[in-house]
Amino acid sequence: MAGRQSAxxxxxxxxxxTAETAGFRRELLAHxxxxxxxxxxxxxxxxxxxxxxxxxxxxxxxxxxxxxWLYAIATNVCLTALxxxxxxxxxxxxxxxxxxxxxxxxxxxxxxxxxxxxxxxxWVADPAAAVVARExxxxxxxxxxQHLPARQRAxxxxxxxxxxxxxxxxxxxxxxxxxxxxxxxxxxxRLDDLGTPPEDLLEPTDRRARALLEGYIAAxxxxxxxxxxxxxxxxxxxEAAPFRDWYAGRVKCLHLLETYVLGRPGDWRMSxxxxxxxxxxxxxxxxxxxxxxxxxxxxxxxxxxxxxxxxEFHDPALVTTFGFPDRRTD
Numbered sequence: 001m002a003g004r005q006s007a008x009x010x011x012x013x014x015x016x017x018t019a020e021t022a023g024f025r026r027e028l029l030a031h032x033x034x035x036x037x038x039x040x041x042x043x044x045x046x047x048x049x050x051x052x053x054x055x056x057x058x059x060x061x062x063x064x065x066x067x068x069w070l071y072a073i074a075t076n077v078c079l080t081a082l083x084x085x086x087x088x089x090x091x092x093x094x095x096x097x098x099x100x101x102x103x104x105x106x107x108x109x110x111x112x113x114x115x116x117x118x119x120x121x122x123w124v125a126d127p128a129a130a131v132v133a134r135e136x137x138x139x140x141x142x143x144x145x146q147h148l149p150a151r152q153r154a155x156x157x158x159x160x161x162x163x164x165x166x167x168x169x170x171x172x173x174x175x176x177x178x179x180x181x182x183x184x185x186x187x188x189x190r191l192d193d194l195g196t197p198p199e200d201l202l203e204p205t206d207r208r209a210r211a212l213l214e215g216y217i218a219a220x221x222x223x224x225x226x227x228x229x230x231x232x233x234x235x236x237x238x239e240a241a242p243f244r245d246w247y248a249g250r251v252k253c254l255h256l257l258e259t260y261v262l263g264r265p266g267d268w269r270m271s272x273x274x275x276x277x278x279x280x281x282x283x284x285x286x287x288x289x290x291x292x293x294x295x296x297x298x299x300x301x302x303x304x305x306x307x308x309x310x311x312e313f314h315d316p317a318l319v320t321t322f323g324f325p326d327r328r329t330d
Contacts, residue, residue: 017057020066021050028074030124030137034157035078037088037146038117039321045081049074064171068164072172075154087146088116090139090246090311091239097248104260105243115241116143118275118297118313120322121204136161137276138201139299139311144194152187159184202302204274209302213272213279216300216307220268220283225258233306240312253310269328275299282324283312292328294319 028049033042052073060069094113098105119137135141145153151173158169159180166184170177202209212231219227229250238253239246247253262268269292270281280299284292294316301309320326 013057014054017054021053021070024067024070025050026124028070030119031071031074031157031162032078033119033124034136034142034145034161035075035150035153036082037142039119039123040117041081042119045074045077048077048081052077064168068168068172071158071162071164075158075172076174079150079154082150086114088114089146090116090143090241091244092237092246093143093147094244097237097252098245102255102259105240105245105256108242108244113242113244115313116146117315118280118299118311118318121274121277122323135277139276139278139301140309142276144191147194148187148190152183152190155180155183156187156191200303201278202304204277204279204302206302208304209279212302212307213281213300216298216310217270217272217281220262220270221265223262223265223267225254225262228257229254231307232310233303233308236306236308236310238310240314242314269330270298271324271328273297273322273324275322278302280322282319282322284319284328292330294324294326297322 025046029042029046032045032049033039036042036045049070053070056073060066064072094108116139118139124137145156148156154173155169158164158172159166164172166177166180169180173180202212204210215227215231218224219231232250232253234250235248236250236253237246237248238256247256267286269284269286271284273280273282275297276299278299279302280297283295283298285295286292296312296314296316297318298310298312300307316326
């Protein structure tokens with residue numbers, strides 16, 4: 001009898017732990033993604049967060065809310081993991097737009113750059129906080145965050161995205177309120193220096209955003225540069241990891257795509273999705289044997305005047321991460 005009772009207690013504790021913490025998993029995943037810039041890293045960081053939380057659950061005395069306790073663990077897990085790593089970037093974080101002689105885009109050497117990754121919206125979808133979540137996961141913001149020292153990044157996110165007070169943030173990070181206020185000022189100043197202009201983006205559900213995505217997909221599937229010209233803004237930018245070169249201005253973007261990318265009608269297929277609160281598509285390319293194989297994920301920045309920014313992530317594994325098959329039969 002005693003043995004059964006002793007075995008039952010940990011089971012009850014685990015059930016209580018699961019009941020109290022499971023509802024925070026998606027928002028913690030979003031937080032770890034903002035910190036790390038990688039969907040796959042964020043998954044691992046959340047897993048480590050829950051392992052540490054369970055191990056220390058018996059000592060949780062409720063002096064803070066379960067939410068702030070979990071954020072304290074998650075943030076410190078992220079800070080430890082990020083300490084030896086390079087910040088993740090997009091090509092536009094390496095240099096200015098390509099303005100040299102015409103040539104195919106130059107790829108970075110393997111392992112030379114740690115590339116930012118997109119985040120599937122369905123991983124973090126929460127109807128109660130959908131708009132807030134989308135705005136704080138936009139690619140432009142996540143890219144900017146990667147330019148901050150990890151601790152400043154954490155302070156900015158805890159204070160301005162998650163709305164923790166300065167004293168709460170200090171407790172989470174094991175520092176002083178004064179240090180939090182100073183760190184927040186420095187983080188804001190750094191973001192101002194980066195000069196990322198705010199844009200009035202269309203929500204992915206807006207019919208105008210859907211039309212732009214549909215036009216972009218149709219242009220590639222039909223190899224129709226004229227249709228691409230109609231959906232891209234005059235000042236549109238185009239970049240694709242793992243290529244170091246990126247392009248500014250619709251004319252240069254179209255020339256690159258026509259010359260090196262579009263190919264023949266039917267060479268490309270795309271499946272609509274959303275990533276980082278923006279319209280996106282899973283991309284397939286027809287190989288020499290005629291099969292449509294996973295190619296990557298493209299994320300669009302839609303505005304009322306057209307697509308202002310295109311980012312393609314040339315990583316076939318991302319297609320399955322987003323829940324699509326690794327090949328298409330049509």
